Amino acid sequence: MISPAWGRSGTLGDGGERLLLAAIALYVVVFCVLPLARLFTEALVPTGDSGLHLIGQVLDSRSAQRALWHTVEAGLAATAISVVLGTAMALLVGLTDVRWPALIVFLLLLPTLVPAQITAVSWLELLSPNSLLLGPLGYAPPPGSGNPLHSREGIVALLGIEHATMVFLAVRAGLRGVPRDLIEAARAAGAGPPRIIWTVVLPLLRPSIIAGAALAFVAAIGNFGIPALLGIPGRYLMLTTLIYQRLNGFGPSVLGEVATLSMVLALLAGAGLLVQGLMTRGRRVEIEGTGADGALFGLGRARWWIEGTAWLTLLVMGVLPLVALLASSLVAAIGVPLSLGTVTLENYAFAFGHGATRRAFVNSTLLALAAALGTVAISVPFAYLVLNRRNLVARLLNGVADAPFALPGIVLSIAAILTFLPPLPLVGVSLYNTIWIILIAYLGRFLAFGLRPTLAGLAQMDRTLEDAARVAGAGTLRRLWTVVLPHAAPAAMAGGILVFMGAFNELTVSALLWSAGNETLGVVVFNLYDEGNANGAAAVAVLTVAATLAIALLTTLASRRLPRGVLPWQA
Amino acid sequence: MASLTLERVTKTFGATRAVDAVTLDIASGAFVALLGPSGCGKTTLLRLLAGFERADAGSLRLNGSVLDGPGVHIPPERRGLGMVFQSYALWPHMTVAENVGYALRVKRVGRAERARRVEAALAAVGLEGLAGRRPAALSGGQRQRVALARCLAMEPPVVLLDEPLANLDVHLRDTMQAEFRRLHRETGATMVHVTHDQAEAMALADRVAVMRDGVVCQVDTPRALFECPADAMVATFVGKGTLVPVTVTGAVPSDGGTCQADLWGVDIRARWDGRARSGSARACVRPEGLALEPAGTPGTVPARVLAALYQGAATLVTLAPEAAPDITLTARLTGADAPEEGQRVGLRVLDAWVL
Numbered sequence: 001m002i003s004p005a006w007g008r009s010g011t012l013g014d015g016g017e018r019l020l021l022a023a024i025a026l027y028v029v030v031f032c033v034l035p036l037a038r039l040f041t042e043a044l045v046p047t048g049d050s051g052l053h054l055i056g057q058v059l060d061s062r063s064a065q066r067a068l069w070h071t072v073e074a075g076l077a078a079t080a081i082s083v084v085l086g087t088a089m090a091l092l093v094g095l096t097d098v099r100w101p102a103l104i105v106f107l108l109l110l111p112t113l114v115p116a117q118i119t120a121v122s123w124l125e126l127l128s129p130n131s132l133l134l135g136p137l138g139y140a141p142p143p144g145s146g147n148p149l150h151s152r153e154g155i156v157a158l159l160g161i162e163h164a165t166m167v168f169l170a171v172r173a174g175l176r177g178v179p180r181d182l183i184e185a186a187r188a189a190g191a192g193p194p195r196i197i198w199t200v201v202l203p204l205l206r207p208s209i210i211a212g213a214a215l216a217f218v219a220a221i222g223n224f225g226i227p228a229l230l231g232i233p234g235r236y237l238m239l240t241t242l243i244y245q246r247l248n249g250f251g252p253s254v255l256g257e258v259a260t261l262s263m264v265l266a267l268l269a270g271a272g273l274l275v276q277g278l279m280t281r282g283r284r285v286e287i288e289g290t291g292a293d294g295a296l297f298g299l300g301r302a303r304w305w306i307e308g309t310a311w312l313t314l315l316v317m318g319v320l321p322l323v324a325l326l327a328s329s330l331v332a333a334i335g336v337p338l339s340l341g342t343v344t345l346e347n348y349a350f351a352f353g354h355g356a357t358r359r360a361f362v363n364s365t366l367l368a369l370a371a372a373l374g375t376v377a378i379s380v381p382f383a384y385l386v387l388n389r390r391n392l393v394a395r396l397l398n399g400v401a402d403a404p405f406a407l408p409g410i411v412l413s414i415a416a417i418l419t420f421l422p423p424l425p426l427v428g429v430s431l432y433n434t435i436w437i438i439l440i441a442y443l444g445r446f447l448a449f450g451l452r453p454t455l456a457g458l459a460q461m462d463r464t465l466e467d468a469a470r471v472a473g474a475g476t477l478r479r480l481w482t483v484v485l486p487h488a489a490p491a492a493m494a495g496g497i498l499v500f501m502g503a504f505n506e507l508t509v510s511a512l513l514w515s516a517g518n519e520t521l522g523v524v525v526f527n528l529y530d531e532g533n534a535n536g537a538a539a540v541a542v543l544t545v546a547a548t549l550a551i552a553l554l555t556t557l558a559s560r561r562l563p564r565g566v567l568p569w570q571a
Numbered sequence: 572m573a574s575l576t577l578e579r580v581t582k583t584f585g586a587t588r589a590v591d592a593v594t595l596d597i598a599s600g601a602f603v604a605l606l607g608p609s610g611c612g613k614t615t616l617l618r619l620l621a622g623f624e625r626a627d628a629g630s631l632r633l634n635g636s637v638l639d640g641p642g643v644h645i646p647p648e649r650r651g652l653g654m655v656f657q658s659y660a661l662w663p664h665m666t667v668a669e670n671v672g673y674a675l676r677v678k679r680v681g682r683a684e685r686a687r688r689v690e691a692a693l694a695a696v697g698l699e700g701l702a703g704r705r706p707a708a709l710s711g712g713q714r715q716r717v718a719l720a721r722c723l724a725m726e727p728p729v730v731l732l733d734e735p736l737a738n739l740d741v742h743l744r745d746t747m748q749a750e751f752r753r754l755h756r757e758t759g760a761t762m763v764h765v766t767h768d769q770a771e772a773m774a775l776a777d778r779v780a781v782m783r784d785g786v787v788c789q790v791d792t793p794r795a796l797f798e799c800p801a802d803a804m805v806a807t808f809v810g811k812g813t814l815v816p817v818t819v820t821g822a823v824p825s826d827g828g829t830c831q832a833d834l835w836g837v838d839i840r841a842r843w844d845g846r847a848r849s850g851s852a853r854a855c856v857r858p859e860g861l862a863l864e865p866a867g868t869p870g871t872v873p874a875r876v877l878a879a880l881y882q883g884a885a886t887l888v889t890l891a892p893e894a895a896p897d898i899t900l901t902a903r904l905t906g907a908d909a910p911e912e913g914q915r916v917g918l919r920v921l922d923a924w925v926l
Contacts, residue, residue, distance in 0.1 A: 179658060179660065181656045181657075181658050181659075181660030182660050182661075182662055184621075184623055184647070184654075184656070184660065185654065185656060185660035185661075185662075185721075186662075186673065187622075187623075187646070187647040187648045188621060188647055188648075188650075188652065188653065188654040188731075189648075189673050189674035189677055189721070189725065190648050190649070190651065190674050190677045190678060190725070191648055191673070191674075191677045192648050195677065199673075200662055203662075203664040204662075204663070204664060298646075
């Protein structure tokens with residue numbers, strides 16, 4: 001006899017599945033779809049405006065045009081730097097017998113762990129006329145001259161370095177897809193390593209390089225920390241910093257205008273993402289045998305020369321700025337030289353004593369924790385419906401879930417303001433100027449962080465395990481709890497940790513959403529530096545970097561218990 | 572023309588000796604097959620010849636000059652050897668002509684000369700007219716031919732073939748085998764061919780090196796390998812041989828190549844190389860060397876039929892001798908009458924080889 005329950009659990013799923021789907025849909029709609037849709041309509045049809053003429057007005061303004069041009073110009077130039085750096089390092093690590101490759105990869109991945117505003121502060125400290133590192137060596141800029149980084153070139157250089165990691169990761173993954181035989185065949189044909197790289201490896205890697213470049217471009221034009229700390233004093237405004245300045249100066253009255261500006265930024269980013277999507281789609285070359293990842297080329301006599309250049313680059317890129325940051329955090333004031341006699345922990349005492357800073361530690365920790373928990377809680381059923389149940393709606397939602405992270409963070413914060421500034425229906429309370437609006441933005445922004453690893457982890461689960469539970473009579477919710485969750489848990493945990501690290505360090509979203517009493521760590525570093533307390537900012541930055549590195553280290557140590565491919569820095 | 576000399580070449584990966592003190596002479600113009608089950612080290616040996624791996628010990632010489640040895644390792648790009656890969660390894664971003672002409676461009680061969688040689692190489696493998704295609708637009712057999720042409724265009728003194736036929740269907744494989752023989756004849760190049768397929772090795776090579784666990788067990792002509800296997804591994808791997816215990820009772824006076832032996836109480840004649848000592852030994856018998864007669868016929872081994880598999884041209888009969896029921900022998904019968912399963916028969920040994 002066939003019970004009615006069996007009949008219902010066909011393609012439509014049983015009650016449990018529909019409940020899960022409803023929860024996921026609600027989450028994605030409230031945190032991702034609604035704000036972005038609201039932004040879109042506001043940009044096209046501003047509140048209290050009858051037509052499209054605001055778009056024309058905004059785009060006609062000189063400042064907007066200049067910011068747009070700066071965004072494109074600096075974005076492209078920075079991308080060029082990222083491509084050269086990232087590709088060179090990926091080839092070095094992926095194809096040659098360079099020594100200590102793991103250390104090189106770690107240094108290259110540092111920028112993903114150190115947030116942009118801290119990178120900016122570190123570099124500013126390194127290259128300031130009062131540089132504690134370069135000063136004693138006589139290489140600091142002359143006193144009284146400005147910081148050379150307060151310029152277009154400074155912004156381009158830092159954005160280029162910051163996002164080289166994206167190209168590196170894309171090219172490294174691409175290399176794994178190049179059959180090793182193709183390189184060996186070229187060697188057998190008599191070609192030396194440089195010629196093989198030029199005629200065989202790079203042409204085959206072109207889609208990966210372009211995809212990585214597109215990601216680096218999107219990240220560069222969406223970056224806020226670097227153009228804010230370097231470009232605002234340097235009078236080089238990009239779209240992100242123009243939006244920030246307008247909203248900060250004039251408040252919600254210019255929401256229509258900044259909404260239009262964010263739409264422009266979003267379209268620019270969308271174009272980049274489109275290129276990236278075209279390059280990665282349908283290009284899955286099937287590899288026979290092994291991919292070209294391993295010491296195929298010996299560096300030979302060029303070893304000292306190549307390794308020397310690589311280490312020097314990595315040292316300058318990743319290590320020196322952090323050392324400068326540490327040094328600044330240890331002296332009492334700008335201009336005081338660093339010596340055993342002047343070392344002081346005053347700035348750290350200040351960090352713990354200063355009201356806003358102390359609040360920020362609490363706020364950022366709680367926000368990051370809540371974002372991590374919320375994301376993990378939704379990611380497991382989400383991944384389950386997408387992968388195990390092949391649920392069509394869930395798969396569509398999965399496509400949307402990437403948008404809030406893929407688009408520049410400042411776009412999301414404008415969208416959040418537009419959506420949650422008006423009082424909530426039924427309750428009649430506005431979330432603007434509360435900590436909740438930051439949390440809402442985080443739940444949307446970092447959903448992809450939690451969902452990707454969970455999907456990767458669950459994909460490795462043997463489908464028949466769930467079928468067996470099904471045969472045993474378990475309904476959707478019971479199967480999810482007793483069979484799927486135990487398998488998805490390690491990957492979901494890893495995703496939660498990534499969300500925590502991202503939210504803990506975040507500035508781009510909270511820069512527009514914070515209010516007095518609701519500061520985040522990113523905002524505090526930015527504000528302290530802006531107010532001229534570089535040493536205090538350095539101390540807070542050192543503490544956050546230390547906390548982030550400690551979490552990353554602990555996660556890496558625990559990674560043997562994780563499914564493969566869930567930690568982005570282990571690729 | 573080129574000869575290869577390997578002297579105690581050893582390559583270890585971690586704890587396993589992939590190639591273990593292999594000594595091998597490959598004469599100029601020879602066609603040598605490296606034959607063995609997967610994991611026997613044959614591919615590693617080929618990669619050592621090509622230069623993709625470096626020997627841990629021993630030496631490798633080409634025409635007497637060291638390619639690999641203590642303190643010397645000529646990289647693959649400076650060895651000038653041709654290689655055909657199992658996956659063909661055609662560069663997908665280049666046309667057929669660009670693939671074939673790559674090595675010539677590396678060698679700075681002039682444009683006109685290059686075009687001529689590319690055309691000649693494509694003609695040699697029967698691919699005229701496909702020069703402008705991309706590898707993705709070719710069939711499996713055509714890709715194989717392009718890979719071959721790419722190798723030939725270099726006019727290499729030595730051609731290394733890494734299971735080049737493994738990805739082709741049976742029909743194409745026969746065609747390409749004939750092609751390889753023809754090209755070997757025409758170019759006079761020394762060829763080293765890795766395969767796990769004994770029929771392929773026998774059909775192609777004039778000398779076959781059988782490998783197991785990194786060691787070369789025997790190097791011989793295909794015929795000698797089949798008829799006079801050097802050890803138990805070769806005997807069982809090549810031609811489905813079965814080993815049986817015999818006691819050699821003495822040489823046949825009139826024929827130095829034959830001896831008298833006792834097999835489960837039955838007196839048989841077996842071939843030997845004369846160096847084999849008297850007393851207990853093992854002999855290799857093959858399906859073709861066994862015949863069935865009615866049970867109880869003098870001079871036959873009593874056995875019971877386990878199964879009879881009709882295969883068209885012949886019937887394969889598996890049997891268990893009554894004296895040693897745990898040994899399974901296979902006889903290949905071309906006559907009409909196949910025995911019943913379970914039937915008792917007399918097994919006559921027409922041919923055996925004492926190891």
